[in-house]
Amino acid sequence: MKGAVLLTGAAGFIGSHTAEALLTRGTAVVGIDNFDPFYPAALKRANLAAVEATAKRTGSRFVLIEGDLAEPGTWDRAAAAARQSNTDGSVSAIHLAARAGVRPSIDDPVTWAHVNVVGTAVALEAARRHGLARMVIASSSSVYGNCPTAPFHEELDVSRPISPYAATKRACELIAYTHHALHGTPVAMLRFFTVFGPRQRPDLAINLFMRKIAAGQPIPVFGDMATSRDYTFVGDTVSGILAALERIDRHGYRIWNLGHDHPVRLDEMIAAIGRAVGREPVLDRQPPRQGDVERTWADLTRSRAELGYDPKVSFDDGLAAQWAWMQQSGR
Numbered sequence: 579m580k581g582a583v584l585l586t587g588a589a590g591f592i593g594s595h596t597a598e599a600l601l602t603r604g605t606a607v608v609g610i611d612n613f614d615p616f617y618p619a620a621l622k623r624a625n626l627a628a629v630e631a632t633a634k635r636t637g638s639r640f641v642l643i644e645g646d647l648a649e650p651g652t653w654d655r656a657a658a659a660a661r662q663s664n665t666d667g668s669v670s671a672i673h674l675a676a677r678a679g680v681r682p683s684i685d686d687p688v689t690w691a692h693v694n695v696v697g698t699a700v701a702l703e704a705a706r707r708h709g710l711a712r713m714v715i716a717s718s719s720s721v722y723g724n725c726p727t728a729p730f731h732e733e734l735d736v737s738r739p740i741s742p743y744a745a746t747k748r749a750c751e752l753i754a755y756t757h758h759a760l761h762g763t764p765v766a767m768l769r770f771f772t773v774f775g776p777r778q779r780p781d782l783a784i785n786l787f788m789r790k791i792a793a794g795q796p797i798p799v800f801g802d803m804a805t806s807r808d809y810t811f812v813g814d815t816v817s818g819i820l821a822a823l824e825r826i827d828r829h830g831y832r833i834w835n836l837g838h839d840h841p842v843r844l845d846e847m848i849a850a851i852g853r854a855v856g857r858e859p860v861l862d863r864q865p866p867r868q869g870d871v872e873r874t875w876a877d878l879t880r881s882r883a884e885l886g887y888d889p890k891v892s893f894d895d896g897l898a899a900q901w902a903w904m905q906q907s908g909r
């Protein structure tokens with residue numbers, strides 16, 4: 579796909595991989611990121627260096643607009659840059675930037691609401707003001723809360739999120755629906771299920787556990803070890819993001835799950851990480867924490883049929899790739 583994409587969160591974990599995939603396809607990318615303090619900016623600068631190397635290799639244009647997405651002026655600068663980069667007239671947006679942690683959102687729900695909810699409202703309004711062709715927006719499996727029915731299908735009742743983070747993501751889905759209904763912009767909402775792989779955020783369990791197990795330190799384990807997550811390799815998530823960008827015009831407004839359909843129990847996950855790292859994990863058992871859901875499991879019927887989404891990377895292969903990257907990058 580040619581054209582240009584405004585990509586929020588371009589310096590982040592999923593955003594930097596998405597940027598590289600777009601550039602590789604010949605799409606110009608205008609990134610938006612403010613290097614927010616949720617985790618160190620140096621890690622995000624390193625992600626961007628990889629994106630810039632891909633731009634150089636592919637000859638596709640990459641520009642970063644450094645700024646807060648909740649400020650309309652940031653979008654004005656980005657839209658102007660996209661018009662300069664554009665090759666076929668169509669400018670889309672992929673909006674991935676957010677405050678992404680579940681548990682920290684319990685301590686600071688106002689910041690989470692501002693960045694995620696106000697930020698998404700500003701993004702949608704910018705799409706209208708600048709005549710963007712379509713939007714793809716990151717939601718989360720956390721919107722399902724402790725839903726008793728699994729696997730989770732997109733049409734299930736998601737009116738009981740159990741963390742402020744999850745509530746902001748559900749609010750974004752509703753705000754985006756209203757925007758679509760009023761203004762007609764095609765909008766895809768993508769429910770990502772625990773994404774892992776190279777550049778994974780340092781607060782996420784696999785990254786944290788790999789570093790601690792490698793250092794011979796105990797890993798904090800909350801609850802009874804029977805919780806499970808539908809871990810999804812970042813390359814598979816990115817393939818779903820690009821498919822949604824290509825196909826959302828046929829649907830208008832649509833929610834799609836991007837998971838793996840292979841839930842892994844916490845005890846299995848820890849054992850697999852121990853094998854990948856080559857050391858026996860030592861556990862520091864703690865009581866369950868508020869905000870953590872018991873399980874996630876994506877029903878992929880809709881995304882397979884409508885997006886051609888087909889996650890390919892197994893949990894063990896993904897762990898091996900993440901561990902190789904951590905050793906090579908020293909992260």
Ligand SMILES: NC(=O)c1ccc[n+]([C@@H]2O[C@H](COP(=O)([O-])OP(=O)(O)OC[C@H]3O[C@@H](n4cnc5c(N)ncnc54)[C@H](O)[C@@H]3O)[C@@H](O)[C@H]2O)c1
Binds near residue numbers: 589593611614718719
């Ligand atoms: N990683 C996962 O497992 C996962 C699961 C479900 C949903 N998601 C969602 O996917 C998206 C990407 O997550 P990620 O793991 O890559 O996170 P990330 O924190 O690595 O990336 C987010 C990026 O957004 C930027 N950002 C934050 N606030 C901003 C603001 N106000 N203005 C401009 N930039 C801002 C950050 O600096 C960061 O580079 C998020 O919307 C997240 O909620 C992620």
